[in-house]
Amino acid sequence: MRRTGWVACVGPFLFPWGEAGSRRVYGLVASLAAAGYDVVVASGGPEPLTRTALPGVDGPGSVSHLGLAERPPATAGPIGSSVQTLVRWGERTVRWLDAQPTKPSHVLVHGGQAQYMFHLQRWCRRHRVPLIVDVVDWFNGRHVRGGYLGPLHLSMKLALHHYYPRCDGIIAISSYLEAHYRRSGKPILRVPPTLDVKSLTLEARQTGGDSPPLTLAYAGNPHGNKKDLLGTVIEAVGNVRRDGASVELRVYGPTPDEVRGLFGGRTLPDGVRCLGRLPQAEVANALQEADFTVLIRRPELAADAGFSTKFCESLASGTPVIANLTSDMGRYLRPNLEGLVCRDHTVGEVTAAFRAAAGLTATQRSVMRQAARSQALESFDYRAHAEPLGRFFRQWG
Incomplete structure (x- = not known):
């Protein structure tokens, strides 16, 4: 050319x-x-x-x-x-x-x-x-x-x-x-x-058992729950853990005090780990270590007009996404393929999605990881x- x-x-x-x-x-x-x-x-x-x-x-x-x-x-x-x-x-x-x-x-x-x-x-x-x-x-x-x-x-x-x-x-x-x-x-x-999806190297991830422990990740700045509803995500993690599921949420970006503030100042549920900011070069590796990333937003004009880069980066890393659909995400996030879809942004719907994710087998999660990566190569x-x-x-x- x-x-x-x-x-x-x-x-x-x-x-x-x-x-x-x-x-x-x-x-x-x-x-x-x-x-x-x-x-x-x-x-x-x-x-x-x-x-x-x-x-x-x-x-x-x-x-x-x-x-x-x-x-x-x-x-x-x-x-x-x-x-x-x-x-x-x-x-x-x-x-x-x-x-x-x-x-x-x-x-x-x-x-x-x-x-x-x-x-x-x-x-x-x-x-x-x-x-x-x-x-x-x-x-x-x-x-x-x-x-x-x-x-x-x-x-x-x-x-x-x-x-x-x-x-x-x-x-x-x-x-x-x-x-x-x-x-x-x-x-x-x-x-x-x-x-640059093609040049992103994927690390092999081994998970075993019929229902292996579930690892979730959030990376970014929630802007005080005004943009990403991280407080809702934390609440849903607590609900699922009370059901007896083994779920861990890794939060990259906000400080522990900021995360507690997003949760109304309450004590964070067991399983929520606040890991602070990461250099951009290390974000992809952190995402690959999770079974899903989580992106929950209010369905408002700003969310529908924009498009989350975090969503694209997660699929590029071969990590499916749990999200409610805003903007054009429905074009690329098919239920049970590239991730799991919440019908809305409420705690109840996010909790239901986490329960479904916790019940997936290692084989099912692997299939979704492959679908996420394929979608990113084709679209992003x-x-x-x-x-x-x-x-x-x-x-x-």
């Missing part, structure tokens, strides 16, 4: 490689490199203004990374931070684009708020460079600093409703966002979270999306 140009992938909230904020973007740019594009990821962080090649991407293209320091440093203070984020956000990105000896064939933006999008759209129109936006969230005000009426949330909403529909093309992470932005009349492509490996993404970008030459 021939090389087709270079893409500037920009955004104020792109993070150093390997952190949570970068994993969505890694999948997209890896697909573009596999389709023949050279991609430069210019994040908003303070990383050095020197391009660093990222290895391990299959295809004729390439991916490199640098930082533009769009985000104010921790030492900036409230006034300096406000000026940078409310007035100047995007100016450094535009200056970097102006300084390139050859203009990019496309600009791909991830997570730009109103001020950032204002500067970026004006530059792209002036230079006749197509601007493609990657939309991954509906931005729930409960999850951002300042709440619903804070300047950050208002800026996000202005970008969602005014700037994003006026981009040249839109990549949507979910069917909900795809349907919403299709009304704009602009070219749109739905791409779920993707990662970045290589599977190289051809449709390349075709989408080639609309603009």
